[in-house]
Amino acid sequence: MSFDLSLIAVSLPKILQGLGLTLNLLAVSTLFGLILAVGILLMRLSRRAWLIWPAKAYIYFFRGTPLLVQLFVIYHGLPQFGFIRQSVLWPLLREPYWCSVIALSLNTAAYVSEILRGGVLGVDKGLIEAGKALGLSKFQRTSRITAPLAVRLALPAYSNEIVSMLKSTALASTVTLMEMTGVARTIVADTFAPYEIFIAATIIYLVLVWIIQTGFTLVETYANRHVRKT
Amino acid sequence: MSVLDGWWDDFFFGLMTVLQVFFVALVIAVACGLLGASAKLSKSRILRAIAQAYTVVFRGAPELLVLLLFYFGMAITLTSIVQAFDPSVKFIDLPPFWAGSIAIGLIVGAYMTETFRGAFLGVDRGQIEAARALSLKRHQIFRYVRLPQMWRLALPNFGNHMLSIMKDTALVSIIGLEEILFVAKMANSLIHRPFLLYMTVALIYLAMTTVITFAVGWLEQRANRHLRGAR
Amino acid sequence: MADIIVLEKMNKFYGTYHALKDVDLTIAKGEKVVVCGPSGSGKSTMIRCINRLEEHDSGRIVVGGQELTDDEKKIDLVRREVGMVFQSFNLFPHMTVLENLTLAPRLVRKMATGEAEAIAMKYLTRVRIPDQANKYPSQLSGGQQQRVAIARALCMNPEVMLFDEPTSALDPEMISEVLDVMTDLAREGMTMVCVTHEMGFARSVADRIVFMDQGEIVEVSTPAEFFAAPKSERARTFLGQILAH
Numbered sequence: 001m002s003f004d005l006s007l008i009a010v011s012l013p014k015i016l017q018g019l020g021l022t023l024n025l026l027a028v029s030t031l032f033g034l035i036l037a038v039g040i041l042l043m044r045l046s047r048r049a050w051l052i053w054p055a056k057a058y059i060y061f062f063r064g065t066p067l068l069v070q071l072f073v074i075y076h077g078l079p080q081f082g083f084i085r086q087s088v089l090w091p092l093l094r095e096p097y098w099c100s101v102i103a104l105s106l107n108t109a110a111y112v113s114e115i116l117r118g119g120v121l122g123v124d125k126g127l128i129e130a131g132k133a134l135g136l137s138k139f140q141r142t143s144r145i146t147a148p149l150a151v152r153l154a155l156p157a158y159s160n161e162i163v164s165m166l167k168s169t170a171l172a173s174t175v176t177l178m179e180m181t182g183v184a185r186t187i188v189a190d191t192f193a194p195y196e197i198f199i200a201a202t203i204i205y206l207v208l209v210w211i212i213q214t215g216f217t218l219v220e221t222y223a224n225r226h227v228r229k230t
Numbered sequence: 231m232s233v234l235d236g237w238w239d240d241f242f243f244g245l246m247t248v249l250q251v252f253f254v255a256l257v258i259a260v261a262c263g264l265l266g267a268s269a270k271l272s273k274s275r276i277l278r279a280i281a282q283a284y285t286v287v288f289r290g291a292p293e294l295l296v297l298l299l300f301y302f303g304m305a306i307t308l309t310s311i312v313q314a315f316d317p318s319v320k321f322i323d324l325p326p327f328w329a330g331s332i333a334i335g336l337i338v339g340a341y342m343t344e345t346f347r348g349a350f351l352g353v354d355r356g357q358i359e360a361a362r363a364l365s366l367k368r369h370q371i372f373r374y375v376r377l378p379q380m381w382r383l384a385l386p387n388f389g390n391h392m393l394s395i396m397k398d399t400a401l402v403s404i405i406g407l408e409e410i411l412f413v414a415k416m417a418n419s420l421i422h423r424p425f426l427l428y429m430t431v432a433l434i435y436l437a438m439t440t441v442i443t444f445a446v447g448w449l450e451q452r453a454n455r456h457l458r459g460a461r
Numbered sequence: 462m463a464d465i466i467v468l469e470k471m472n473k474f475y476g477t478y479h480a481l482k483d484v485d486l487t488i489a490k491g492e493k494v495v496v497c498g499p500s501g502s503g504k505s506t507m508i509r510c511i512n513r514l515e516e517h518d519s520g521r522i523v524v525g526g527q528e529l530t531d532d533e534k535k536i537d538l539v540r541r542e543v544g545m546v547f548q549s550f551n552l553f554p555h556m557t558v559l560e561n562l563t564l565a566p567r568l569v570r571k572m573a574t575g576e577a578e579a580i581a582m583k584y585l586t587r588v589r590i591p592d593q594a595n596k597y598p599s600q601l602s603g604g605q606q607q608r609v610a611i612a613r614a615l616c617m618n619p620e621v622m623l624f625d626e627p628t629s630a631l632d633p634e635m636i637s638e639v640l641d642v643m644t645d646l647a648r649e650g651m652t653m654v655c656v657t658h659e660m661g662f663a664r665s666v667a668d669r670i671v672f673m674d675q676g677e678i679v680e681v682s683t684p685a686e687f688f689a690a691p692k693s694e695r696a697r698t699f700l701g702q703i704l705a706h
Contacts, residue, residue, distance in 0.1 A: 064393075064439040065432040066400035069411060073432060076418070077425035163290070170292035174404060181295055194302035202291040202299070209290040359514050360551035360610075364565035364617060365540035374564060378555045456555050456597035 007196040008203075011187055015201050018180035022208075025097075025169040025179060029104035030162060036105060037112035044117060055113070062110035068171055070107055075099040075175045100172040108165055115161060119154030120146060152223045159216035163209050170205075180204060233426065237417045244410035245434060247327070251399045251409065252438075254331040255338065259395060262339025267346035281343065288340035293398055296337055301329040301405040330402035337398070338391050345391065349384035350376060382453040389446030396438050400431075410434055465490045465621055465652055466511060471520035473506055473676075480506050481517070482676045490620070493653045495663040495684075498673035499699055504656045507673070508623045511654065512543045525620055541569060544614030548626040550606045552598040558585070558609050559594045562616050570617070577616070584612040588642050604635030608642055615646075622646065624655040658703060664688060672696045 043055035062070065078084045078093055092098040123146050131141040173182035184201040188194050234241075262284075269281035288296065305323035312319045323329075353376050361371045403411040414427040421427075466488040473481035481503045488494055496504045509515040510522060513529050513536050522529040524539045552561050562581035566572040572580075585591045588608040590601075598606055607627055614622060624643065628636045640662050647653055647666045657663065663670055663684055670687045672680045674695045682692065691697045 061432075061436065064436045064443075066397040066411075066435055068400045068403075069428060069432045069435060072411070072414075073425065073428040077428045080423060080425040167290075167292040170294045173294070181292060181298075184295070185298065188298075188302060192302075192306070194299060194306060198295055198299040198303070201295055202287065205292060205295070206287065206290045354551070356547060356549050356551035357553055360545070360547060360553075360613075362514060363512055363540060363543070363545040364613070365537045365569050366565060367537075367568075370568050374568070375553055382555070456557075456599065 004193065004196055007191070007193055008200045011184075011197050011200045012204070014187060015180050015183050015197070015204060018178055018183035019204065021172075021177060021179040022166070022169050025100055025104065025172055025177075026162075026166050029101050029108060029169075030165055032101065032105035033108035033112055033165075036109035037116060040109060040113040041116045041120075044113060045120065059110045059114060062107050063114070067103065067107050067168055068174065071100065071103040071171060071175060074103050096172070096175040096177050099175060100169075100177060104165065104168060104172075107168070108161065111161055111164075112158065115154050115157045116150065118157065119150035119152075122153040123149045152220075155216065155220050155223060159213060159220075162212050162216070166205065166208055166212065233421060233423055234417075234430065237413070237421075240413045240417070241410055241430070241434065244408060244413040247407060247409040248396075248399045248438070251327065251331050251334070251402055251407070252396055254327075255334040255395050255399070256392065258332060258335025259338040259342050259391065262336060263342025263346050266339060266343030267350060270343060270347050271350060285340045285343050288337050293334070293337055294401055294404065297330060297333045297401050297405060300324075300333040301326060304329055326402060326405045326407040329405060330399070330407055334395055334398045334401075338395050341391050341394070342388070345384050345387040346380070348387075349380040352383040353379045382450075385446065385450050385453055389442065389450075392442050392446065393439050396442060397435065400435070463490050464488065465525055466654070467521070467523040468507075468511075469521040469523075471507075471510065471517045471522060473503075473510060473515065473517050480676050481510070484520070484676075484678055486671065486678060486681075488621075488652065488654060490652055491650050492668050493647050493651075493666050494655070494669050494671055495667040496654065496656045496671045496673060497658060497660075497663065497699070497703075498679075499702075501675075502673040503676040504673050505625050508625055508654055508656055511621075511623060512540050512545055514545075541617060542620040543623060544617055544619035544621070545623045546607070546610050546614055546625065546627045548629050550598070550603075550610045550630070552606055552610055552613070554598055557595050557597055558590075558601070561598070561609060562613050565613070566616050580616055581612070584615045585609075587615075587645070588612045589638075602635060603631045604638045607631065607635075607639045611639075611642055611646075621652045621654065624653065624657065626656050626658070628657065628659060660688070660700075660703060672699065674699070 040055045040058060043051040044059075046052060074093075075096060084090060084093060087093075093102075127145055127149070128141055131145045136144065169179055170181035172179050173185055176182070178186070180201055184197050188197045191197065266281045266284055269277040270285075272278060301324065305321070308322045308324060309319065312322050357375055358371060361375045366374070399409060400411050403409055403415070406412070410431050411428075414431045418424050418427050464487050466486070468484050468486045471481055471484040472479070484503075484507060486507075496508065498504050506515055510517045510529075511524060513522075517529075525542050527535045527539050529536065529539060552558075553564070556564065559578060559581055562584065563572075563574065563577035566577040566580060567574060570577075582591055582594065585594055588611055590605055590608055593601055593605060593609070598609065601609065607630075611622075611627075627643070628639050631639065636659070640659060643653070643655070643662065644666055653666075655662075655667075667684050670682055670684055671678055672682075672687070672691070672693070672695075679693050680687070680691065680696050686692075687696070688700070691700060
């Protein structure tokens with residue numbers, strides 16, 4: 001066995017061909033996931049049992065089962081039903097890309113809604129009382145006090161969730177998508193040089209993680225400029 | 231669910247495999263976490279750098295990639311080692327069980343490193359000072375003041391890491407270990423009921439993660455019993 | 462009387478900040494000294510140097526005949542004879558009151574559990590809360606917690622007790638229960654160094670009052686002198702502020 005450094009250099013550009021799809025999956029699922037998460041959060045924070053209960057069940061299911069299994073249920077499982085194959089959604093549901101986006105979005109929404117809820121619950125009750133005492137309406141209190149502070153509190157955990165999403169996109173390779181891990185697996189099947197190729201792919205992922213974390217650090221610094229010590 | 235008749239015993243053995251991977255990976259993760267945390271807290275710059283590299287790589291790389299790297303990489307390494315003694319050998323792989331358990335253990339160990347480190351530093355400085363003022367020795371402070379409270383501080387994250395390990399075991403089906411997702415794939419190729427089969431897998435995992443959640447909740451309640459009267 | 466604490470030309474820096482400047486102070490066995498001064502004057506830093514929770518940068522500190530240096534053994538010897546009470550109590554939250562009290566006697570003095578518990582109960586009785594022995598700190602009021610902390614220090618049978626603003630974190634109605642315990646202790650002849658703003662306590666208990674400002678000892682007087690006619694302008698200003706309310 002020999003470890004071939006030049007093979008890493010050669011394979012990097014090949015694996016980078018999958019970068020576009022990786023980032024595409026990440027961006028689209030993060031966006032859909034966030035929208036869905038806010039909806040679930042509002043249900044969860046409402047005072048109506050018939051809204052809270054489904055939100056809790058959703059979070060419980062998607063956080064309690066492996067993403068890979070969720071992906072298989074959607075990609076392999078749903079076509080079992082005739083009505084799915086006849087539905088307007090079928091052109092989407094037979095595409096591995098959309099199945100991956102759906103699985104990733106549904107999965108992350110459960111985590112993100114809990115992250116946001118943590119932020120909301122973390123807002124100092126005294127500030128909300130101060131808002132009440134000043135005569136702000138419920139909507140004003142939510143939009144001017146609770147939401148901005150909750151977002152700031154949730155940012156660190158949210159950045160971790162984005163990193164975790166980036167890593168999860170690798171699972172799309174199990175449903176034939178040629179994102180970075182998929183490309184790497186194909187090259188390994190050809191060259192049978194797993195160390196070099198997978199390490200090359202790992203390097204790219206680590207750079208992406210670094211970019212995400214640095215970006216969020218900048219956002220956090222900006223968002224928390226009011227507490228910065230001079 | 232009569233379509234699943236004949237497959238229940240396969241699911242049962244698959245579940246046993248899941249539990250075995252879970253416990254082996256958990257032991258590895260705790261060991262790596264304790265080693266990593268001690269290295270990060272040590273005075274040696276080299277140890278700190280190694281621990282830092284470990285956590286950056288294993289928390290940044292996709293779990294699937296680490297698993298594939300371990301499985302195929304170890305296969306290459308083992309094969310070349312064995313071929314050096316016996317050239318007639320064609321291919322030897324690290325059993326998927328061990329490749330999977332070690333990979334998952336190392337990944338979650340990187341997260342546990344941060345959890346244990348945070349718990350160590352999370353014990354209030356004033357208490358450490360009080361212990362020093364009472365002239366307790368360094369190891370006594372660790373044993374009687376830090377360690378009992380680290381457990382309480384680490385528990386919530388520790389619970390999440392256990393859930394991660396449980397869910398990561400599903401990945402091991404990709405390298406051919408016959409756990410429940412693998413069983414579902416096999417069964418599907420014969421009875422063609424993918425939704426039913428994969429949903430069964432999901433529900434089995436849900437049951438496992440529920441058990442872990444309740445167990446951790448119970449442990450947390452026990453660990454926090456001295457805070458009962460907290461005002 | 463023998464000198465139990467000697468500070469000579471002691472200096473302490475935090476980076477470039479000069480926290481203690483040429484501090485000289487000698488405390489005799491049995492003496493009760495109250496240290497006061499505005500916040501940031503270095504009073505807490507000074508008493509934290511006496512049991513080496515802070516390291517001094519120059520000068521000498523001798524406690525009970527042992528000079529404090531990097532020597533861990535000597536630091537341990539000194540800490541065994543010096544009890545300390547903190548502003549924020551610093552009780553171990555995961556141990557019951559009794560466990561808090563018996564920990565150091567068992568580990569440091571190698572005392573048997575039964576003996577350590579007997580001593581603990583003696584001091585709990587003295588601080589007037591023997592009935593709380595099996596509770597956890599979080600189940601007690603602040604005043605009770607601080608009295609447990611005093612008992613915990615006493616269980617090591619120290620020669621000297623250091624108090625670092627023991628009543629500053631307490632609600633007003635609980636301050637007197639802690640001061641009463643400290644006054645009892647003073648009457649029994651304990652050597653005490655107290656950083657406190659409780660001027661009533663200082664007046665009735667202290668043998669000497671040390672006034673500090675900006676890292677220096679500005680004046681050392683008897684309570685009678687200090688309250689009637691402070692020698693320095695800075696002490697007058699400080700007293701004016703603190704007695705105004």
